[in-house]
């Protein structure tokens with residue numbers, strides 16, 4: 001069968017180099033690196049200790065220096081940026097090195113940023129280990145650290161040479177982290193009809209090793225990666241509003257995360273809640289038909305039937321959440337712009353939406369959480 005071997009996507013970016021994505025087994029990594037004729041003198045693998053102890057046997061044939069970094073969002077900071085640059089200097093890392101990032105989105109964002117600036121840019125490969133990193137953060141070339149209270153505020157667009165996904169790594173991921181990635185997968189299902197149909201066709205959804213091993217799951221990951229790459233290729237540096245459609249669900253998601261102090265809902269949960277509220281907003285604005293709105297809700301509920309959501313959002317006023325939406329927008333772009341679904345498979349940017357419609361969509365979301 002196709003997936004028992006491997007899957008490859010090659011994308012030619014205009015401003016940057018080619019990016020190659022492989023879905024394959026980690027054991028084949030070195031073979032593929034050689035096949036792609038990457039020129040490097042030394043490899044430097046950067047990961048977390050926890051991941052290394054789980055997976056070191058699978059790197060047996062890869063000769064590399066290893067560097068460990070702490071876990072958690074705190075490492076996306078100037079302190080760690082400086083720490084890592086100094087480590088590179090001590091290890092005499094130069095442009096002939098190839099850096100391998102083995103971890104989730106946090107590691108990818110920080111190390112990617114260091115690679116984009118250290119000696120004005122060195123080559124790196126992403127080996128994402130979380131579902132979110134496989135379908136989202138490792139794709140598209142965005143690197144970043146946080147600055148004061150602003151997330152991803154300082155960063156760059158800098159593509160990795162290759163993204164290598166071994167989906168079997170997801171078997172050791174917690175259920176919470178799988179849902180984190182599922183939020184983005186549901187977003188892609190609204191952007192791309194093919195993904196919606198694949199997800200819709202599946203009768204039952206249970207998180208298990210069998211699911212992770214299934215052709216269905218690998219196919220979904222592959223299609224999400226392809227969808228993001230195709231969008232990014234048309235708008236590499238987010239200058240043409242095309243990339244904006246990837247923000248679907250995220251405007252309200254960010255406000256939910258901020259309003260709850262990033263403590264209650266994971267990013268993936270907030271994205272799922274944002275998708276519900278923004279789809280309702282689109283329906284209320286008569287951009288999305290009731291039939292299409294029902295189809296979106298049907299899919300979301302099917303994939304979330306075993307998922308509990310904290311009721312904390314019910315205790316926060318709609319006005320407060322709205323203020324966070326305004327605040328977020330003020331920092332980044334001045335007016336209230338939302339990426340909203342027109343139908344499954346099509347998303348557009350809508351501007352100047354009235355406050356009352358946004359408040360209604362937050363109310364709808366709160367009622368949805370209440371009923372669960």
Ligand SMILES: NC(=O)c1ccc[n+]([C@@H]2O[C@H](COP(=O)([O-])OP(=O)(O)OC[C@H]3O[C@@H](n4cnc5c(N)ncnc54)[C@H](O)[C@@H]3O)[C@@H](O)[C@H]2O)c1
Nearest residue numbers: 048071104105106107129130132133136137142169172173
């Ligand atoms: N650059 C982008 O385009 C982009 C897009 C979306 C999100 N992000 C960023 O991604 C970050 C979140 O990434 P994330 O969700 O991958 O979180 P993460 O990198 O913090 O990983 C989550 C946790 O899972 C553990 N883990 C990772 N892989 C594992 C595995 N295979 N088995 C067991 N445990 C494992 C990690 O050690 C960590 O504790 C945020 O900082 C966000 O801003 C970036």
